Amino acid sequence: MAAVSLAAAVVVFPAAVAVLAEVAREENGDLMKFISHPLNIDHARIVAAIAAAELHTSGEIRVLVARHGANDPVAAAQKHFERLGMTRTRHRNGVLIFLAPSSRTFAIVGDVGVHEKCGDEFWREVSGTMAGHFQRGDFTGGTLHGIERAGKLLSLHFPRVADDPDELSNHVEEDE
Numbered sequence: 150m151a152a153v154s155l156a157a158a159v160v161v162f163p164a165a166v167a168v169l170a171e172v173a174r175e176e177n178g179d180l181m182k183f184i185s186h187p188l189n190i191d192h193a194r195i196v197a198a199i200a201a202a203e204l205h206t207s208g209e210i211r212v213l214v215a216r217h218g219a220n221d222p223v224a225a226a227q228k229h230f231e232r233l234g235m236t237r238t239r240h241r242n243g244v245l246i247f248l249a250p251s252s253r254t255f256a257i258v259g260d261v262g263v264h265e266k267c268g269d270e271f272w273r274e275v276s277g278t279m280a281g282h283f284q285r286g287d288f289t290g291g292t293l294h295g296i297e298r299a300g301k302l303l304s305l306h307f308p309r310v311a312d313d314p315d316e317l318s319n320h321v322e323e324d325e
Contacts, residue, residue, distance in 0.1 A: 189288055220252060
């Protein structure tokens with residue numbers, strides 16, 4: 150199996166990004182085995198899970214599937230996080246799940262407000278469980294796990310309020 154990059158990252162803390170990516174590699178090694186691209190995920194279930202999670206939080210969750218490989222999934226995820234407008238949420242509480250099946254990598258990126266509430270251990274736990282699903286070929290299940298865990302964290306620290314708009318689309322994004 151090819152080496153796997155598992156990463157949990159924060160947009161505004163680049164020093165933490167490098168540490169987390171390396172820790173995940175050391176802890177999980179060749180854990181994840183992606184099948185060939187395209188990634189087989191159930192878009193409808195992913196969109197429904199995002200909508201369900203966001204019913205309880207002002208936070209925003211997005212999923213992006215990269216058509217090209219990402220040697221540095223954290224940097225790629227950060228680029229897309231910014232491009233998708235996720236740093237412009239009212240409470241800085243967006244989470245992006247970035248999947249790059251061509252390079253067998255993924256990253257979870259949370260904005261500054263999210264990271265302040267959850268810390269590094271949360272990202273390690275979520276990415277480790279997602280990797281286990283991916284290893285078994287359960288890409289929908291792994292992505293759903295990430296969405297559900299992020300949604301629970303967001304609802305705890307950023308509960309939904311009456312005037313909370315859905316600031317970002319819930320559809321699964323694909324890069325060009």
